[in-house]
Amino acid sequence: MAGKSEHVAKAVQAAVSTGKRLSIRSGGHSYADFTYNKDVEVIVDLSMMNDIFYDPRRKAFAIESGAQLGHIYETLFRGWGVTLPGGVCPAVGIGGHATGGGHGLLSRQFGNVCDLIEAVEIVVADRPNKVRTVIASREDTGDLKDLWWACCGGGGGSFGVITKFWFRSRGATGSRPAEQLPQPPREVLISTAFAPWQQMDETRFTHLLRNQCQWYVENSDPASPASALCGLLFVQHVSSGGIGMLTQVDASAPNAEKLLEEYLGAVTANTGITPFPFRRLPWMASTVTIDTSNPTVMTNATLRGAVKHAYLRQSFTKEQCAAIYHHMTRPDYANTSPGTAMIQLGAMAGGRMNALAPGDTALPQRRSALVAMFENFWVEAAEDAKHLGWVRDIYGQTFASTGGYPVPGDRYEGCNINAPDLDITNPKFNKSGVPWHTFYFGDNYRRLQRTKARWDPKNVFRHSLSISAH
Template structure:
């Protein structure tokens, strides 16, 4: 557990094409799963370990097989498919088993086996963990996709932890409701929510985790808990932004929903050479924007880097055009393409998901090889030319600046585990790579990440988790880290839920 424009009809759209063509940044980039180190330059591990309890017992696989919906192990015909995640870089990972579950009781059986056997365990929904933590080597994958029911009662939605975003949007939109979330269609609701949840309605309605009223979760002791502000309040606090995989396996979320609004989507594509001016203008523009406006600025690496601004507005086209005119004047350069269009809510989600002209079904989304990282812009970068120059000549590398503020900043940093409440924007650094180019891509991402840090950006977003992020515990969780450690120790003293960047290792 662990997201405006014109699409090209008939084009097989990969993730980078989606970012550029659809103006999708953090909203899509929340295509992910979260979760930490000792301070500074940790190794990049390929395995995770559980240290639960004093004595391990051999795992009873046949016993578990009788309790879960399905169990796939190496050698089984479906194993290679069952173990796959979104990022093809992680196809090399070899979990010892993949358990398909459909009920909380089946999840409890998996946790009990992992606890008794000291076996690494990870829940997987969308499989978008940027570091591959939802597929632990020599561990047990708990596949939640069968727990995907969306039940709307009045304005309250209870959503199974295996549901993926487009299925959630479709079910809620049928009743005219929505929750603020990401835009990548195949991202799991669980990983997105547990890390905070940034999306195209964040400034209007808040983070995904801000709409939670209750969570059902299996903790390390195998207990199924109904968690809320009144029941296990510390755990409820930690599960709202503390990262997926850290405190247990969530089986369902209960959200307060909002009316699904019509949206005006937009895209401004600027000419070559204009990126520094556009980035500088965009930063100040979004800082003053009304809460009804969400926007991102995408800088595409190249010679020179190019910039494009996209987003969505809850309001009229006329008002949005006035806001865009202000941005264009501040940038001092006219866009080569300007698109503004009204869309119904679900059509807008299709648009941001890059699937207006193709299937949005999660299983229809193409897989991809990539490396990514993040920074947090706490305020405008004073040297936008320096920022854009970091991408000079870097083909297939993008930086996606996604606006925060608005309803996100209405919540205090300590009120949930998500610490970046006062930030201007997230910055995702995303490098598409070839199957044999992971190391080269990782170096490029690290260079840009560190360069953004030297320009004044601080922190990182746990839903864009990166194994090589230095001092990651502090960067992801800030002042909330010590409380998160205490919650992890309280609910998982034997460290059942431990992996390379788990709270236990922060």
């Protein structure tokens, strides 16, 4: 367990010198075997490296890679009135979250977390049997610029061990800390709704999914005033629960209450769902409440699970809605508490996340409207085949017309590496003929490969979906 970057360098050097396979652990929140698998002999654990401070020399906020999101939000906001637009799970480590893109309830308003990376301190093994620590920044050129770029959306564990990030908004000016990162809303409007499956037939369900999708398709432009709103739809299997909605709006946005009202009206039209009255809350209080009220967040450390992700550029078709409805209401399948089988559908794309070009960072998904996350969590290893089978079935049939996966094009924009899916490398499930890396990195993969060859020529840093130099 490392406490300083020097400790990390020594651990990596020892692994390189002895030829031992190593992996990296930031927060410990992972859906794949990137850190823990049978081949790993050394785990570089960064969880004790969690310092957060303002660096006046770089005019940026320094955050060590083991810091977890909940701690980051509290420290940045209470210390300087700023934030990062990251995810809602407080136990996620910033190391993997930021390098894979990182998005949350404020991302439509402020962009991805990786868009704010000004520099990284990273332990690399780019010389024969020799480890060193370098800093790569947004202002660098040449090889160092490529390394910084690769760390902004290229996923963790491919190029080295990032020990520290510096975060600063693009175009930030001055030297006051409060001017260097986004300032979150002072207050937010929070709306929730719930519908039991008993009141949801297939026609209403189809309206709900297509309404949700269409609103985001129409409001995905970076300059849209609706970027102040982020809404999520939680569709649980009939055995796991019902259908929930969560919506957050910046209360200071022009006509915020009207924006919320029109959104809820558009999404719930012809569905029979009546949202509960909205609440006005301080942003920090709302953030803590949402973090701790999510049962999956609170229990996933002890659950087995599988996730599959899709960036959507267009609405689900009626045929896709029918496939989803079928699997969500299947009587021959069940997943009960503490597990859950569900889809999250909504606003982790679009708005300011679409402000950059696909090649500005390693994260190429800059034309999407919303995301769909297919998730399943359970307890017993003996039930792996049952629960994996369900999530494979619903995802594969939803994207059956493109070989079981959301092939990048007019309708989809691939997947996010922070929701790693090892099935994507298996032609039994990915029948599209499209390589796995195209879904995650698109045309950026060639530059990632060149960066890999330059900074990790011996492939010291690798896992099941890491960048390959060849």
